[in-house]
Amino acid sequence: MxxxxxxxxxxxxxxxxxxxxxxxxxxxxxxxxxxxxxxxxxxxxxxxxxxxxxxxxxxxxxxxxxxxxxxxxxxxxxxxxxxxATAPMERAIAQQQARLHVLRDQFSQLAADYEEGRHSVATDVERIPGLTQVRDALTRAAANCREDMVTVQPGGTRPPEVLQDALHRDSQMLARGVRMRTLYHHTARFNGPSQAYVARMSALGGEYRTAHQLAGRLIIFDRELAFMTDHDNRSGAVVVREPSVVQYLYEVFEQTWSQAQPFSDAAADGLEAVAKDLDRTILRLLATGLKDETIARRLGMSLRTTRKHISDMMQALGAESRFQAGVAVGTGGLLDDDGNGDGDGEADASASTGRA
Structure with missing residues (x-):
């Protein structure tokens, strides 16, 4: 051979x-x-x-x-x-690294040109298409934030990995003296990871409150830059820089913040009080004729859980239809106190549903 x-x-x-x-x-x-x-x-x-x-x-x-x-x-x-034997490969790697450095320098220069152009030519509204790009944009905005960041985070929970990513970024902002306020749905108070995150960040100076109804996800930096969810692309975002629009969004946040409650463990508040407050909100939304999907989104609950609450409440009210439920709410005066008291009718409804 x-x-x-x-x-x-x-x-x-x-x-x-x-x-x-x-x-x-x-x-x-x-x-x-x-x-x-x-x-x-x-x-x-x-x-x-x-x-x-x-x-x-x-x-x-x-x-x-x-x-x-x-x-x-x-x-x-x-x-x-x-x-x-490996010399040619090492030379090839060195050449690729050199090309990589050149490419990075070129992109860095393009980024500088882009920023200069963005400030010279007003771009009031910008769409960011993908989740990765949105996260990168938020990271840059957070790094440049000087004084104030406010956030609306709808939904009862945030994934643990998302909270973990936020810890480092938010800690740095608080360390720089940035005031940071966040609104959650009340349902977030039942979520262990959210409770742990809020406790840790509150100790560093973060401020957190909860409300039953939130309009949508919103983040505003220094009252100059607002991020909102893209209605046509849920994984993307819409960035708003127009001063009047940003100021309006900021005032909407302030109004909701002033009516919200400090974030706390639901068990510490008393499950009965939390459940009755939730019942009152669902009754109010039912009375306005909103669909189940809309109610679920506003309350930060799953559609299945929302429908279970509605079914229990209609049974407690003796109603077989939404119309009958609305009549029962109106004639029973269940919302006459506008949430400032615990009317007997509502107490009976809560008790009948079997929920604390």
Whole structure:
């Protein structure tokens, strides 16, 4: 069997050693000669595979022919071969790194040009299409925030990984003296990760309150830059810079904030009080004729949970339809105190539903 070296020990990505290459090299190193039949028998490799492995080892210099010209092959010290064999790959990596540095510098310059253009040509509204881009934009805005950030976070819970990502960013803002206020739905008070996050950030100076109804996700930095969810693309965002619009959104936040309650553990407040407050809000929304989906979104609850609450309350009211429920609410005066007391009718409704 004849083997012939190929090239000058040039190794590429495709030349990484396979298990077959390693097995054949080990056999040659231990026995000092080539015996394809024995190698095949002792390694379990086909002779054609052995032949290919020897050719590969010759090409990258891990095997060489003997000096006596007798065609014998011998294993070569890998430490001696490594520097020569991997040099082309190292040069390629160095070239790629150089290109990467150039590309990063170019993009950095483009970013500077973009920022300059954005400030010279007013861009009042901008759409950011994807979640990754939205997170990057929020990170930059948070890093540049100087005085004040307000946030509306609808929904009863935030995923633990999202809260973990927010810890570092928010901690840095608070350390710089930025005032940070966040509104959650009341249902967030039942969520363990949210409770832990609020407790930790409150100790650093963050302020948190909850409300039964929130219009939608909103983040405002320094009363200059507002982020809202894109209605047509829920994973994207709409960025608003127009001063009058941002100020209006900020005032909406302030109004909701003034009527919200300090964030606390629902168990500490008393589950009965929380449940009765929730019942009152659902009654009020039912009375206005809103759909289940809208009520669920405003309360930060799942549609299934919302419908269960509505079903229990209609049963407690003895109503078979939304219309009958509305009549019962009106004639029973369940909302006459506008949430400032615990009317007997509502207390009876809560008790009848069997919820604390």
């Amino acid at each position: 004849v083997y012939q070296e190929i090239g000058d020990n040039v190794i590429g990505v495709e030349d990484t050693l396979s298990a077959e290459n390693v097995a054949v090299y080990r056999w040659l190193a231990l026995h000092g000669q080539l015996d394809p039949v024995r190698i095949s028998e002792e390694t379990g490799l086909d002779e054609a595979v052995v032949s290919g492995a020897v050719g590969h080892l010759l090409r990258i210099g891990l095997v060489q022919r003997g000096e006596a010209g007798d065609g014998r092959l011998r294993a070569v010290d890998p430490a001696r071969v490594a520097a020569v």
